[in-house]
Amino acid sequence: NAGVTQTPKFRILKIGQSMTLQCAQDMNHNYMYWYRQDPGMGLKLIYYSVGAGITDKGEVPNGYNVSRSTTEDFPLRLELAAPSQTSVYFCASSQQGTNQPQHFGDGTRLSIL
Amino acid sequence: GESVGLHLPTLSVQEGDNSIINCAYSNSASDYFIWYKQESGKGPQFIIDIRSNMDKRQGQRVTVLLNKTVKHLSLQIAATQPGDSAVYFCAENGAGGNTPLVFGKGTRLSVIA
Numbered sequence: 001n002a003g004v005t006q007t008p009k010f011r012i013l014k015i016g017q018s019m020t021l022q023c024a025q026d027m028n029h030n031y032m033y034w035y036r037q038d039p040g041m042g043l044k045l046i047y048y049s050v051g052a053g054i055t056d057k058g059e060v061p062n063g064y065n066v067s068r069s070t071t072e073d074f075p076l077r078l079e080l081a082a083p084s085q086t087s088v089y090f091c092a093s094s095q096q097g098t099n100q101p102q103h104f105g106d107g108t109r110l111s112i113l
Numbered sequence: 114g115e116s117v118g119l120h121l122p123t124l125s126v127q128e129g130d131n132s133i134i135n136c137a138y139s140n141s142a143s144d145y146f147i148w149y150k151q152e153s154g155k156g157p158q159f160i161i162d163i164r165s166n167m168d169k170r171q172g173q174r175v176t177v178l179l180n181k182t183v184k185h186l187s188l189q190i191a192a193t194q195p196g197d198s199a200v201y202f203c204a205e206n207g208a209g210g211n212t213p214l215v216f217g218k219g220t221r222l223s224v225i226a
Contacts, residue, residue: 004156033213040121042202042218043157058213090156098206099145099164102214104156 006105021076023091032074036087132190136203143205
């Protein structure tokens with residue numbers, strides 16, 4: 001059971017570079033989410049999607065973009081990387097929105113120097 | 114309990130003792146609650162959930178208690194083991210509908226062998 005798969009696991013970027021964090025789930029879940037987690041802190045929601053073609057902003061969307069062209073994939077794009085975006089990024093999915101547990105990937109550790 | 118500052122609160126427990134981790138949730142309209150465990154370098158892992166029509170739910174070595182009157186959730190771990198050392202997050206479904214789960218800031222559990 002693959003569950004939620006995130007790639008890459010680690011990445012170092014220079015300020016101003018761009019990259020896409022990949023997230024794929026094989027559970028046929030409708031809902032997918034992106035969070036960031038700074039050291040010693042909780043999860044902050046960046047963007048989420050309730051189905052293919054639909055995305056919504058979370059608590060901290062600035063500097064990020066997402067798309068949801070398929071049920072399985074939910075990539076997160078950083079266009080102009082900034083040091084403040086150094087964090088661990090987690091992708092999650094759930095069958096429904098608010099009455100089902102979310103299943104998380106193991107994260108992407110991103111450092112911007 | 115939940116942190117209101119920048120650092121996670123820490124609970125230190127002797128191996129074999131019972132642990133109680135507390136969470137004060139914010140939205141009286143929440144009707145679904147989850148506890149997650151996050152080990153170092155990994156994504157959050159679902160432990161147990163409870164709906165608002167229940168006051169208590171038991172799993173394997175874990176019990177979740179819900180007090181809706183004071184908006185309080187607790188996770189009890191029986192016979193705490195070194196493998197229980199992790200950060201524990203509570204989450205609530207907040208406004209419901211398509212709104213994602215709202216996560217607390219977490220509590221670090223350290224098990225003393």
